[in-house]
Amino acid sequence: MSTQLNSPFHESLSLGDLGIVESVSGCLTPKLDELNGKKIVFNCDDKNMIPVDGWGLRSDPYSATTVTTIRPIKENALVAAIDSSSVKIAETDDGSLYGIKCGIATAYAGRALMHFKIGPVLFYLSESIMEHSELEERLARLVLLDDDFAKRLVRVRAERAVQKELASHFTNSIILVDGSLKTSVFEDRQRSIRKIAENCVLRKNMMIGISKGTKLKVIERAAAPLAKVPGPAFIEVDMIIKSLIRNTVGSNSMVKLENHSPVLRADIVGNRIESLGMLIGNDPVAGGYPETLRLAHHISTFTSTEMTCLRSHVLNSYDVTELAGDDIRRSLLGSISV
Amino acid sequence: MKILSKNDNELLLLAMKEDAAAKGDYMLIEDRSRSMIVQVYDEEYLSSQALIEDIIKEEVVNATSVEKLHDPLNIGSLSRLIRDARIFRAKIRASVNDGKLSSDITWLPSRVESRIRRLTMKELDSFLGRHGIYPIPLGMTGDGEEFEIYAEDLDGKLTIITGKKESGKSHLSKLLIKTLVQHGAFVVIFDLNSEYSGLGWNRDGSPSSIHRQIRMLEPGKTLKFSLNYCGKGAISGMLKNALDMPAASLREFFRIWDWLENKQSLSIDTIGQTVSTWNTNELVRDALISRYHVIQSSRLFADDGFRFEDVIAGGSGAAMVIEMGGLSPTVRRMVVELVLSKLADLLERQAIPPIFLFAEEAHLYIRDTYWEDIITRMRHFGIYTTFITNQPDAIGDGIYRQVDNIFLFNFTNDADLDKISKVSLADNDTIRSIVRTLPQRHCLAIGKAVCDLPVVIRIAMTEGLMLGETKKFFKK
Numbered sequence: 001m002s003t004q005l006n007s008p009f010h011e012s013l014s015l016g017d018l019g020i021v022e023s024v025s026g027c028l029t030p031k032l033d034e035l036n037g038k039k040i041v042f043n044c045d046d047k048n049m050i051p052v053d054g055w056g057l058r059s060d061p062y063s064a065t066t067v068t069t070i071r072p073i074k075e076n077a078l079v080a081a082i083d084s085s086s087v088k089i090a091e092t093d094d095g096s097l098y099g100i101k102c103g104i105a106t107a108y109a110g111r112a113l114m115h116f117k118i119g120p121v122l123f124y125l126s127e128s129i130m131e132h133s134e135l136e137e138r139l140a141r142l143v144l145l146d147d148d149f150a151k152r153l154v155r156v157r158a159e160r161a162v163q164k165e166l167a168s169h170f171t172n173s174i175i176l177v178d179g180s181l182k183t184s185v186f187e188d189r190q191r192s193i194r195k196i197a198e199n200c201v202l203r204k205n206m207m208i209g210i211s212k213g214t215k216l217k218v219i220e221r222a223a224a225p226l227a228k229v230p231g232p233a234f235i236e237v238d239m240i241i242k243s244l245i246r247n248t249v250g251s252n253s254m255v256k257l258e259n260h261s262p263v264l265r266a267d268i269v270g271n272r273i274e275s276l277g278m279l280i281g282n283d284p285v286a287g288g289y290p291e292t293l294r295l296a297h298h299i300s301t302f303t304s305t306e307m308t309c310l311r312s313h314v315l316n317s318y319d320v321t322e323l324a325g326d327d328i329r330r331s332l333l334g335s336i337s338v
Numbered sequence: 339m340k341i342l343s344k345n346d347n348e349l350l351l352l353a354m355k356e357d358a359a360a361k362g363d364y365m366l367i368e369d370r371s372r373s374m375i376v377q378v379y380d381e382e383y384l385s386s387q388a389l390i391e392d393i394i395k396e397e398v399v400n401a402t403s404v405e406k407l408h409d410p411l412n413i414g415s416l417s418r419l420i421r422d423a424r425i426f427r428a429k430i431r432a433s434v435n436d437g438k439l440s441s442d443i444t445w446l447p448s449r450v451e452s453r454i455r456r457l458t459m460k461e462l463d464s465f466l467g468r469h470g471i472y473p474i475p476l477g478m479t480g481d482g483e484e485f486e487i488y489a490e491d492l493d494g495k496l497t498i499i500t501g502k503k504e505s506g507k508s509h510l511s512k513l514l515i516k517t518l519v520q521h522g523a524f525v526v527i528f529d530l531n532s533e534y535s536g537l538g539w540n541r542d543g544s545p546s547s548i549h550r551q552i553r554m555l556e557p558g559k560t561l562k563f564s565l566n567y568c569g570k571g572a573i574s575g576m577l578k579n580a581l582d583m584p585a586a587s588l589r590e591f592f593r594i595w596d597w598l599e600n601k602q603s604l605s606i607d608t609i610g611q612t613v614s615t616w617n618t619n620e621l622v623r624d625a626l627i628s629r630y631h632v633i634q635s636s637r638l639f640a641d642d643g644f645r646f647e648d649v650i651a652g653g654s655g656a657a658m659v660i661e662m663g664g665l666s667p668t669v670r671r672m673v674v675e676l677v678l679s680k681l682a683d684l685l686e687r688q689a690i691p692p693i694f695l696f697a698e699e700a701h702l703y704i705r706d707t708y709w710e711d712i713i714t715r716m717r718h719f720g721i722y723t724t725f726i727t728n729q730p731d732a733i734g735d736g737i738y739r740q741v742d743n744i745f746l747f748n749f750t751n752d753a754d755l756d757k758i759s760k761v762s763l764a765d766n767d768t769i770r771s772i773v774r775t776l777p778q779r780h781c782l783a784i785g786k787a788v789c790d791l792p793v794v795i796r797i798a799m800t801e802g803l804m805l806g807e808t809k810k811f812f813k814k
Contacts, residue, residue: 113403115399115403116406117406118408298399299399304388305389313411313416317411
């Protein structure tokens with residue numbers, strides 16, 4: 001049979017003969033023996049998981065020492081939480097169509113007040129459009145090449161626009177932002193996070209950026225003492241964050257908003273104790289996360305019905321011709337689901 | 339409206355909020371030179387898991403805080419359209435090729451190019467070629483068109499009117515009787531609840547248009563027969579079927595009958611006297627005496643009794659209402675037996691024209707085995723029966739197999755729906771879905787009267803006096 005097929009390889013050929021095994025095991029030292037005695041949390045679907053009861057205390061060079069408890073301040077103030085989401089709707093031969101939705105949820109005196117849904121709004125990004133934009137040329141090219149950058153651009157711009165208006169119109173309020181307070185290359189100069197923070201200070205507003213997860217493992221470990229404290233508390237982590245990231249705005253903390261709740265990173269513009277105290281005094285906190293921010297997230301996400309409606313709107317409102325689409329990965333890899 | 343999919347003889351039609359159609363409506367799907375006639379039998383929401391999740395999410399969010407929208411593209415209204423989109427389930431009934439109705443439904447209309455519109459009753463009738471000389475206006479169809487069947491559709495046919503209590507069965511039967519009489523037909527009604535006497539009167543108390551043609555017959559009072567008129571055959575049937583007389587006793591009875599007849603002294607009294615003195619076995623005598631007493635106490639016999647020929651000779655159309663409300667079950671059976679036997683005899687001799695028989699809750703006075711006899715034998719003589727019942731399972735499958743028309747009123751009970759859908763002339767899905775949701779005085783007409791295409795009808799209000807309503811202790 002082998003002679004008939006005239007195969008160039010002998011049947012006894014193995015990976016060892018080709019030297020592949022040695023080459024792969026030598027490309028990086030596995031050091032699996034180092035796992036012995038470690039605590040471990042398995043990841044699921046590429047998501048970062050955190051241990052339910054924290055990592056526990058151990059000696060850490062970055063370990064912060066001072067844990068400050070947060071007392072709710074019963075002084076009525078408006079809390080406005082902002083979140084947004086962007087999706088790619090369609091593609092043309094020279095550009096892409098993106099949709100954006102923003103949500104603002106408000107609370108006052110510990111009760112949900114009202115929420116605003118903004119959008120969906122469509123943005124079309126193409127070479128000719130980007131040529132005439134104020135974006136730096138290299139950044140514009142990057143946006144055209146990578147959909148994730150493009151989605152980030154429309155989301156950051158829309159979110160900053162909303163944040164800017166809230167910061168300029170409210171006084172003595174708390175502006176809650178999903179994610180860290182960090183300058184972005186996609187920001188409009190007039191609506192940068194620094195300008196928004198300035199407006200907040202001028203109008204006596206407080207701005208808190210709450211991140212659900214952090215990629216900085218070191219600050220998770222630094223916040224370990226919070227697990228031992230009953231009730232809301234925070235630890236200052238400015239030193240660690242400022243040494244790792246340059247363009248953050250405000251002070252950096254790890255906070256726990258409820259007893260037995262996850263520890264979150266909070267970037268705060270304003271007095272730390274006052275801001276966090278006012279937040280838990282005016283916004284209902286459930287499961288360790290502000291309700292307004294949770295509501296803003298839910299109202300800003302795209303539903304499948306909205307996606308269908310957006311497609312219908314594009315087909316009906318613009319002179320476009322729909323072409324049949326094909327999922328290239330599915331075509332090439334097949335559809336074996338396990 | 340667009341075609342969404344097809345499964346067997348069922349099409350799913352996608353409809354938006356403004357596309358109106360009700361259960362029972364006929365739709366015409368036009369695809370170039372051919373058309374397909376379908377009937378909507380069910381309606382449901384266009385539903386998907388994602389859509390349900392969206393609706394729940396929105397409700398939860400709006401319950402927690404007041405919503406303010408800024409929707410520059412007005413996507414929300416499109417979303418609401420999708421949420422209100424509906425699916426009409428429709429059965430394929432026929433197709434139209436070059437303007438002619440055809441049963442060829444093997445082709446599939448285009449999903450893209452087909453145009454779907456509501457079919458009016460007039461159009462449907464013209465496709466079906468449904469016409470007649472003696473119309474019976476029944477009421478309105480779902481879209482407000484007047485609907486009529488023809489008296490010819492009931493002529494020589496077996497009809498069943500069924501539905502749950504107070505759904506409007508008697509209403510329809512009165513409408514049919516009144517119009518049949520107006521067209522000159524002769525109708526015999528077995529009235530169990532004394533409600534058909536109202537046929538002669540309008541609601542305002544004035545006489546109805548058929549007032550003079552209504553003949554109220556109360557057994558024992560205004561309905562009595564002479565033994566000679568009934569004849570040996572009818573009496574034999576009564577003794578055998580209504581009074582369960584054994585064959586030996588029956589033979590003896592007819593010896594007495596013949597003896598008295600020869601003496602020309604046949605009467606109830608002479609039968610009684612002869613039975614007590616007749617030389618026969620004591621058991622037979624006891625059997626004869628007990629039957630004699632039942633016959634005597636029924637007061638159904640007199641020397642000069644009622645004659646059907648007299649009413650029929652009277653002219654054009656009459657309704658003979660036999661009131662059986664106050665009778666004992668045995669006397670009811672005797673009356674029915676005598677009337678049916680006599681009518682069969684008269685029809686056999688062609689002494690009277692064919693007649694229409696309306697039997698309300700017939701299972702209460704006719705034995706099961708006897709029903710099929712009425713349907714098969716009497717039909718050939720010229721008795722065309724309409725059964726009115728709220729118990730579809732009281733009618734045997736043998737009768738359902740011979741039925742020509744069914745008027746189905748509302749049923750919600752699964753057992754009743756099961757029975758009806760198994761034996762009905764229409765498909766199970768249509769029956770179950772439409773009949774379950776029929777409002778009061780609405781019925782689904784199936785059978786020859788509607789050329790085998792089921793039609794939902796809102797039965798017209800009658801001017802006649804409505805009697806037979808349940809007496810209540812607590813008055814409103």
